[in-house]
Amino acid sequence: MNDEEMDAALREYGGRWRDAQDAPDVTVRTPAARRWPVAGAAAAAVLAIVGGAVGVQSLREPDASRPASIPGPTPRIVAVVPWRPQPVAQPDDTDPGATAGEDVPACRRDELTMEARFAVPPALRDATVAGLLELTNASGRRCRVQSKVLWRPDGVRADRGDTTAELGRPAVLDPGEIAVSHLHWWGQRCQGASDLRRIRVDFSGNDGLGSATVPAFGLVRGACDRSGDGGDRGGGGWTVPLVGHAERQLALTVQAPREVAQGGVLQLRATLTNPTTRPVTLDECPVVRMELGDIAQHHTLDCGSVRLFAPGDSVQFLLEAPAGRSVMAPEDSGRERVSVSVGAQHASAPIRILPPPAPTPASSAVPWKPDRVTTAPTPTAHESAPSCAEDALEMTAYFAPPTADQRGPVAGVLEIRNVGELICRVQSKFSFLPKGAKMPDGAGVTDELGPPAILAPGDLAVSSLTWWGAECGGQADLARIDLIPHSNDRLEQRDIQAIGLKRGACPRPFGDIGSGSWAVTVTRRPDLGALRLTVGLDAPASVRRGETVRFTVTLTNPSNEPVALNRAKCPIVAFGVDTLEKHRLQCKDNYAFAPGQSVRFRFETKAPAQPPADGSKGPGDGTALLQWHFDAMPFGGQSIPVTVE
Amino acid sequence: MRAGADGEFADWVSPHVVAMSRLAARLAPDGDRDDIVQESLVRAWRKRSTYDDARGSVLTWLLAIVADQCRRSRVRSRPTTSLVDSPVTDSPADVDLERGLLRLSERQRLAVSLHYFVGLSVRECADVMRCSEGTVKSTLYDARTRLRAALEVRA
Numbered sequence: 001m002n003d004e005e006m007d008a009a010l011r012e013y014g015g016r017w018r019d020a021q022d023a024p025d026v027t028v029r030t031p032a033a034r035r036w037p038v039a040g041a042a043a044a045a046v047l048a049i050v051g052g053a054v055g056v057q058s059l060r061e062p063d064a065s066r067p068a069s070i071p072g073p074t075p076r077i078v079a080v081v082p083w084r085p086q087p088v089a090q091p092d093d094t095d096p097g098a099t100a101g102e103d104v105p106a107c108r109r110d111e112l113t114m115e116a117r118f119a120v121p122p123a124l125r126d127a128t129v130a131g132l133l134e135l136t137n138a139s140g141r142r143c144r145v146q147s148k149v150l151w152r153p154d155g156v157r158a159d160r161g162d163t164t165a166e167l168g169r170p171a172v173l174d175p176g177e178i179a180v181s182h183l184h185w186w187g188q189r190c191q192g193a194s195d196l197r198r199i200r201v202d203f204s205g206n207d208g209l210g211s212a213t214v215p216a217f218g219l220v221r222g223a224c225d226r227s228g229d230g231g232d233r234g235g236g237g238w239t240v241p242l243v244g245h246a247e248r249q250l251a252l253t254v255q256a257p258r259e260v261a262q263g264g265v266l267q268l269r270a271t272l273t274n275p276t277t278r279p280v281t282l283d284e285c286p287v288v289r290m291e292l293g294d295i296a297q298h299h300t301l302d303c304g305s306v307r308l309f310a311p312g313d314s315v316q317f318l319l320e321a322p323a324g325r326s327v328m329a330p331e332d333s334g335r336e337r338v339s340v341s342v343g344a345q346h347a348s349a350p351i352r353i354l355p356p357p358a359p360t361p362a363s364s365a366v367p368w369k370p371d372r373v374t375t376a377p378t379p380t381a382h383e384s385a386p387s388c389a390e391d392a393l394e395m396t397a398y399f400a401p402p403t404a405d406q407r408g409p410v411a412g413v414l415e416i417r418n419v420g421e422l423i424c425r426v427q428s429k430f431s432f433l434p435k436g437a438k439m440p441d442g443a444g445v446t447d448e449l450g451p452p453a454i455l456a457p458g459d460l461a462v463s464s465l466t467w468w469g470a471e472c473g474g475q476a477d478l479a480r481i482d483l484i485p486h487s488n489d490r491l492e493q494r495d496i497q498a499i500g501l502k503r504g505a506c507p508r509p510f511g512d513i514g515s516g517s518w519a520v521t522v523t524r525r526p527d528l529g530a531l532r533l534t535v536g537l538d539a540p541a542s543v544r545r546g547e548t549v550r551f552t553v554t555l556t557n558p559s560n561e562p563v564a565l566n567r568a569k570c571p572i573v574a575f576g577v578d579t580l581e582k583h584r585l586q587c588k589d590n591y592a593f594a595p596g597q598s599v600r601f602r603f604e605t606k607a608p609a610q611p612p613a614d615g616s617k618g619p620g621d622g623t624a625l626l627q628w629h630f631d632a633m634p635f636g637g638q639s640i641p642v643t644v645e
Numbered sequence: 646m647r648a649g650a651d652g653e654f655a656d657w658v659s660p661h662v663v664a665m666s667r668l669a670a671r672l673a674p675d676g677d678r679d680d681i682v683q684e685s686l687v688r689a690w691r692k693r694s695t696y697d698d699a700r701g702s703v704l705t706w707l708l709a710i711v712a713d714q715c716r717r718s719r720v721r722s723r724p725t726t727s728l729v730d731s732p733v734t735d736s737p738a739d740v741d742l743e744r745g746l747l748r749l750s751e752r753q754r755l756a757v758s759l760h761y762f763v764g765l766s767v768r769e770c771a772d773v774m775r776c777s778e779g780t781v782k783s784t785l786y787d788a789r790t791r792l793r794a795a796l797e798v799r800a
Contacts, residue, residue, distance in 0.1 A: 014761035594655040
């Protein structure tokens with residue numbers, strides 16, 4: 001076979017491959033599956049993105065070859081992690097991405113671009129500051145970096161030199177590849193630092209690199225005006241390129257108590273932060289090594305589903321363990337250093353070791369008393385997180401514009417972000433009404449709390465809002481709504497910005513106030529997916545028993561960020577009159593909802609053939625409820641009454 | 646930038662999603678295609694202000710994002726074996742060709758995927774790969790040479 005024949009073979013095979021890829025229903029394994037009628041010419045569109053207009057897609061009947069349920073959106077879990085014995089003899093220190101690279105020429109300074117990003121923990125006391133120095137090979141050739149990295153804020157004198165001869169491992173970089181060096185810093189004073197937006201980096205050992213001034217992001221003055229022992233400037237060696245272990249792209253900071261008693265319980269807070277501008281995904285929960293004095297233990301962080309770190313994301317792990325009665329501190333300082341290592345990263349903090357508390361003398365003898373031994377419940381994230389303080393939360397409501405003939409309620413989403421410094425919990429149902437509108441007597445009171453949402457700093461939770469015709473006449477200001485939480489112990493009524501609410505949406509005869517409840521905890525990650533979508537129903541006002549009910553569902557993205565659904569995460573929806581049937585939305589290809597965009601889906605279901613036994617289903621006599629819900633979002637859906645004749 | 650307005654972003658990317666899916670299907674580990682495309686769309690949304698039409702078309706800009714996402718995905722994924730039948734690799738010749746494609750370098754696979762499987766011209770491939778047309782041609786030639794050698798060994 002010559003080159004031309006090879007070219008022709010590839011073209012022919014590529015063409016067949018494309019045809020097969022684009023063929024509809026290529027993964028369907030039930031040939032008998034009946035496709036439901038598709039409305040409009042847009043039905044053939046692979047992607048139902050039609051700008052401001054509304055696209056129409058069809059829905060396939062339930063596919064028996066697919067699982068009956070799909071997992072819901074991944075919740076953000078901040079776990080309380082005990083010191084759990086783990087059969088890890090030694091952390092794997094080999095790195096497939098590392099190569100000796102001795103035959104690769106050293107990178108020149110003009111071939112590299114650099115920037116530093118810092119993750120400064122919210123509470124700086126007794127914490128290290130961690131960061132990454134990213135070095136990109138901007139040249140067109142392969143080259144190597146191998147050096148010790150020392151750094152200090154720009155303007156600070158380097159009055160103590162580091163004379164180490166250790167170079168660390170080399171990093172061999174192809175063009176465009178990135179190497180990172182972890183930067184740690186504790187006890188640094190910033191006096192003399194003219195500008196914390198730049199740091200001075202000294203490279204020791206790499207040919208031709210010398211020193212460089214590097215732009216720095218995230219370094220704040222509060223991080224360095226601390227006294228204490230430890231180093232007076234940060235340092236770090238090159239790790240392998242970023243194509244190595246994902247955990248090496250995360251910055252680790254550790255917060256520890258100032259003191260612990262021998263035999264007491266040591267509680268640490270380890271924070272993994274992604275200070276880069278790219279998302280980082282962990283293949284598996286990392287192994288953590290904790291050292292106090294001469295004692296070291298290896299454990300696996302119980303990261304659960306927290307695997308994807310969006311740029312800027314942080315996850316805090318609470319670690320606790322008995323300090324041991326044998327832990328001793330050096331006599332001269334009385335302080336020992338507790339160290340935490342995750343992968344190649346290390347962070348440590350000084351801790352004072354106190355003698356064990358003296359036992360309290362018993363005033364009288366206590367007889368032995370048989371007692372039932374109970375197992376203490378394992379603390380869960382829900383129980384351990386305190387309620388969010390009022391000022392720690394930022395809320396915004398987005399409403400989808402009602403369609404002209406929409407008979408259902410007004411739909412919206414409420415986004416709540418933890419802007420505080422602590423992990424906290426919100427758990428409350430709530431009501432809302434336009435600012436200035438009068439709360440109807442006895443409305444909205446409920447004892448149900450709904451599911452909690454655990455929010456780490458920066459996390460976002462989303463709740464769907466349903467509004468059955470709030471009273472919005474008179475002085476009501478539709479630019480804001482009053483949100484009235486029920487039962488959350490630290491939240492009070494507050495007025496919040498409402499985007500997209502229009503006066504025409506108000507006069508509806510069904511109810512007085514809106515309601516909602518937190519759906520699930522989500523993060524700043526971009527895959528909020530269906531949670532951000534609102535649902536609008538459009539159905540006939542009445543149907544005959546046993547007849548087919550045709551209705552449309554309008555999914556709208558009322559938020560300011562795009563929402564994407566894809567086949568892997570395509571939601572299962574449940575709909576029907578009285579009895580719900582489960583179906584999967586036809587997400588063979590990707591759906592992308594631009595901010596404000598709507599996509600309409602057409603559905604069919606059967607009206608009940610027989611009248612209900614008690615004659616009382618639905619909000620009124622002879623009325624049933626047509627319901628449509630996302631499977632993954634218990635509160636994400638709509639119901640409207642239809643008269644069944 | 647045309648996609649600056651919120652409502653225009655979908656119009657802007659929708660003609661290219663099929664091509665994005667094709668490239669992701671060629672380069673990403675099994676089953677990751679849709680995730681790759683979704684991540685790429687979100688990334689494109691965030692980076693839309695950096696798009697410069699003087700440096701290439703929207704299509705090539707989006708495909709460059711997909712290629713980068715695929716590279717990251719491959720790095721963090723573990724080798725898996727697909728149990729799903731492939732609709733086009735029934736014949737032994739196709740199987741051999743696919744195996745040969747797996748033996749190409751990352752750069753060669755990207756060039757072959759863009760040119761033969763996504764259907765881009767050499768000029769467009771060069772925009773995605775951020776290199777000259779001559780480099781694309783030589784990369785494709787090297788890839789074909791390697792493929793021929795692999796197929797001849799099997800024969």
